[in-house]
Amino acid sequence: MSENKYDNIKVDGNVYQNTFKSAPNQPDHKGKIEIDDDFLQKLVDVRKGGKTPVIDVAQWNRESKNPNPNTGKKTVYMWTSCEAIAGDPVEGSQVDNTTEVDDEPMPF
Numbered sequence: 001m002s003e004n005k006y007d008n009i010k011v012d013g014n015v016y017q018n019t020f021k022s023a024p025n026q027p028d029h030k031g032k033i034e035i036d037d038d039f040l041q042k043l044v045d046v047r048k049g050g051k052t053p054v055i056d057v058a059q060w061n062r063e064s065k066n067p068n069p070n071t072g073k074k075t076v077y078m079w080t081s082c083e084a085i086a087g088d089p090v091e092g093s094q095v096d097n098t099t100e101v102d103d104e105p106m107p108f
Contacts, residue, residue, distance in 0.1 A: 014080065
């Protein structure tokens with residue numbers, strides 16, 4: 001088992017059908033996923049380590065438990081999970097170990 005405290009850091013959220021879509025070039029689905037400090041720190045640490053940060057995304061089709069009071073229908077949405085992982089090494093990139101880096105957690 002890895003000793004890295006950032007292994008398997010995930011964030012999740014929901015993606016819904018875009019009910020405001022008025023043109024073919026607008027998205028079919030929309031949603032938001034809040035990125036917490038640990039997830040963001042994982043991405044920064046991966047990049048500082050000379051690799052490309054990758055966000056692995058998975059989605060599951062879901063349906064709300066209760067009907068929408070306006071329509072009487074249940075809301076269909078996609079539950080979305082994102083996991084920060086290390087990708088391939090960045091070509092032509094070298095980690096500069098001579099620069100002092102503040103290893104304190106991000107202030108937000």
